[in-house]
Amino acid sequence: xxxxxxxxxxxxxxxxxxxxxxxxxxxxxxxxxxxxxxxxxxxxxxxxxxxxxxxxxxxxxxxxxxxxxxxxxxxxxxxxxxxxxxxxxxxxxxxxxxxxxxxxxxxxxxxxxxxxxxxxxxxxxxxxxxxxxxxxxxxxxxxxxxxxxxxxxxxxxxxxxxxxxxxxxxxxxxxxxxxxxxxxxxxxxxxxxxxxxxxxxxxxxxxxxxxxxxxxxxxxxxxxxxxxxxxxxxxxxxxxxxxxxxxxxxxxxxxxxxxx
Amino acid sequence: xxxxxxxxxxxxxxxxxxxxxxxxxxxxxxxxxxxxxxxxxxxxxxxxxxxxxxxxxxxxxxxxxxxxxxxxxxxxxxxxxxxxxxxxxxxxxxxxxxxxxxxxxxxxxxxxxxxxxxxxxxxxxxxxxxxxxxxxxxxxxxxxxxxxxxxxxxxxxxxxxxxxxxxxxxxxxxxxxxxxxxx
Numbered sequence: 001x002x003x004x005x006x007x008x009x010x011x012x013x014x015x016x017x018x019x020x021x022x023x024x025x026x027x028x029x030x031x032x033x034x035x036x037x038x039x040x041x042x043x044x045x046x047x048x049x050x051x052x053x054x055x056x057x058x059x060x061x062x063x064x065x066x067x068x069x070x071x072x073x074x075x076x077x078x079x080x081x082x083x084x085x086x087x088x089x090x091x092x093x094x095x096x097x098x099x100x101x102x103x104x105x106x107x108x109x110x111x112x113x114x115x116x117x118x119x120x121x122x123x124x125x126x127x128x129x130x131x132x133x134x135x136x137x138x139x140x141x142x143x144x145x146x147x148x149x150x151x152x153x154x155x156x157x158x159x160x161x162x163x164x165x166x167x168x169x170x171x172x173x174x175x176x177x178x179x180x181x182x183x184x185x186x187x188x189x190x191x192x193x194x195x196x197x198x199x200x201x202x203x204x205x206x207x208x209x210x211x212x213x214x215x216x217x218x219x220x221x222x223x224x225x226x227x228x229x230x231x232x233x234x235x236x237x238x239x240x241x242x243x244x245x246x247x248x249x250x251x252x253x254x255x256x257x258x259x260x
Numbered sequence: 261x262x263x264x265x266x267x268x269x270x271x272x273x274x275x276x277x278x279x280x281x282x283x284x285x286x287x288x289x290x291x292x293x294x295x296x297x298x299x300x301x302x303x304x305x306x307x308x309x310x311x312x313x314x315x316x317x318x319x320x321x322x323x324x325x326x327x328x329x330x331x332x333x334x335x336x337x338x339x340x341x342x343x344x345x346x347x348x349x350x351x352x353x354x355x356x357x358x359x360x361x362x363x364x365x366x367x368x369x370x371x372x373x374x375x376x377x378x379x380x381x382x383x384x385x386x387x388x389x390x391x392x393x394x395x396x397x398x399x400x401x402x403x404x405x406x407x408x409x410x411x412x413x414x415x416x417x418x419x420x421x422x423x424x425x426x427x428x429x430x431x432x433x434x435x436x437x438x439x440x441x442x443x
Contacts, residue, residue, distance in 0.1 A: 037353050038379030083379050122376055125434035130353065130360035132429055139419040142337045146319055146330035148279040165297075193366050194425040197411030200367060200398035239402060240367075240409070257402050 039087035040123040042069060047120070054120060057113055059098060063091040090116065169218045176221070191224075195231035200240065203256045211243070211252035265296070271310050274303075278310075284327035284418060325417030325424060354385050362395050363416070364431055367409035369401055386410075394419065 036042045046065050047054055070084045097112040111117075137143050199214060206213075214232065215225055232254065235241040242257045273293050278285055287300050290307075307328060311321040319330045332340060351359075358381065361373050370381045389395045394416040400406040417424065 037357065038377055040378035087378070119376075119378070121435060123378065125431060126357055126360050126364070126376055127353075128434040129364060129429070129431065130356035132434075133360055133363065133420070134351065134356045136420050137334060137337075139331075139421075142334065143419075143421060144332040144337060144340050146279050146332070147282055190364070190425045190428065190430070193364075197366050197398050200409065200411070201396075204399060240399060256399055258400075 037127075039084045040120060041127070042066065042084070043087070044120055044124055044127070054117060057117070059091065059095040059113065063088070063095055066091060173218060173221070191227045192230045192234060195228050196235050196240075199228070199231055199235060200256070203241075203254065208253055208255045211254055214254060267306070267309070270294075270298075271306050271313070274306055275310055278321065278328060278330050281329070284324055284329040286327035289327060322421060323423055324421055325414040351388065352385070354382060355388055358385050359389055359394060359412075362389070362410050363412050363425065363428060366411040367398050368411075369407035369409055371407055373410075392419075 036045065043062070043066060046052070046062060046069075047057065050061075050065070052058065052062065067088060070088055073084060094112045094116060139145060202214070203209060211232075215228055217225065220228070232241065232243075236243055240257055242255050243252060244255075245252045274290055277290065277293055281289075287303050290303055291298050291300070307321065314321055314330075318333060318336060320333050321328060321330055354377075357377055358373055361376050362368055365372060365376075370386075373381050386395075393413055395410050396413050397408040398411045399409045401409055412425070417427075422428065
C-alpha cells in the first residue's frame with residue numbers, strides 16, 4: 001500500500017529508514033479502533049506516529065490514511081462512524097479549499113487548516129492534562145487518610161462572636177494583606193475559573209446576593225478579593241450573571257441570569 | 261474555669277481532633293475545639309509544629325482544599341493496598357479527559373466538552389464523575405436548552421491532595437514543544 005520500493009521524499013529530504021511503527025498490519029486495526037477516543041484522537045495519533053508537522057499538515061496524505069481507518073471502522077462498528085464521518089467531510093473540505101483558485105479580491109484568507117490545528121492542539125493539551133491528573137495520587141487509591149476510632153460526643157458550642165471581634169479581625173486582615181501583596185500572576189487564570197464556580201454555586205442557593213456579600217473581607221487577602229472580583233466580571237461577560245442597581249449609590253445586586 | 265493552655269496541650273488537642281475526624285478539619289473547625297478564642301495565626305503555627313513532630317512517623321499532616329488531615333506517607337501505600345486485594349478499577353480515558361476539561365475550563369457545558377473532545381459525551385462518563393462527587397452542576401447557561409454548567413468540587417481537590425485549582429500543572433505545560441517553536 002503506502003510502502004513501495006521507490007525513493008520516498010518528505011519535504012525534499014530522502015527518507016532512508018521508515019519510522020519503526022509506520023506500518024500497522026490491518027489485523028491490528030480492530031484493536032486500535034477501540035483505543036481511540038474520537039476523530040481528533042485518531043488524527044493526532046496519525047500525525048504523531050508519522051511524525052507530521054502539526055502546523056503544516058499534508059492534507060491529502062492525512063485524509064487518505066484517516067479514511068482507511070474509518071472504512072475499516074465502518075465495516076465492523078457502524079454506530080461509531082458518525083463522528084468520524086463528519087471529520088472525513090471536514091478534511092476533504094479543507095483539501096478542496098486548497099485546490100480551488102483564490103479569488104483576487106480576497107487578499108489574505110486564513111489557512112483553511114487553522115481551525116483544525118487549533119482543535120487538535122487544544123485536544124492534545126487536554127489529553128496530556130488528563131494523563132497527568134490520572135497519574136496524581138488519589139484518596140482511596142494511593143492516599144490513605146487517617147481515621148482513628150472515637151465515640152462521638154456532641155457538646156461543643158461555637159465560640160462567642162462580637163462586632164468588636166469582627167472589627168479586630170478586619171484590621172488584622174488589612175494589616176496582614178498589606179504585608180503580603182505578592183502573588184503569582186501566572187496562576188490567577190485558574191483561580192478565576194475556580195471562583196466563577198464558587199460564585200455560581202452560592203447564587204444557586206441564595207438566588208440574590210448583594211454585591212458585597214460575595215467578598216469575605218474578614219478572611220480573604222487582597223489577591224483573593226481581586227480574583228473574586230475578576231470572576232464576577234468574567235461571569236457577567238459570559239452572560240451567566242445579572243448585576244443590577246436601582247439608583248446611583250444604592251446597593252448592587254447579583255443574581256444568576258435567568259429568563260424566568 | 262480556665263483551660264490549661266501550654267503549647268504542648270494545644271497541639272495534643274489538635275492532633276487528637278485531626279486523627280479522629282473523618283473529613284479534613286478547617287481552621288474554623290479547629291478554633292471551635294477551644295473554649296477560648298484562638299488566633300488563626302496561632303493555629304497555623306501549632307499545625308506547623310505538629311507537622312514537624314510527625315516528620316519521622318508513618319503519618320503526615322497535609323493541607324488540602326477543605327482543611328488539614330493526617331494521611332499515611334506515600335511509601336506505605338503499597339503495603340496498605342494489600343489489605344484491600346480487590347483490583348483498583350482505573351477510570352477510562354473518556355472519564356479522565358472529561359474531568360480534565362471540567363477542571364481547566366470550568367464552568368463548562370456538555371457542548372463545550374464535546375467541542376474539545378470531538379465526540380458526544382457519554383452520560384455514563386458524567387455519572388461516574390458526579391457519583392464520585394468530583395464534579396457538580398453550578399448553574400445553567402442561558403442559551404436554548406439551558407444546558408447545565410459543570411465545575412469541579414472541593415472534594416475533587418481533597419482527593420487529589422490539592423489546596424486549590426492553582427496547584428494543578430498550568431495548561432501551557434501541555435502545549436507541545438514542536439508547535440510552540442514554529443509560531
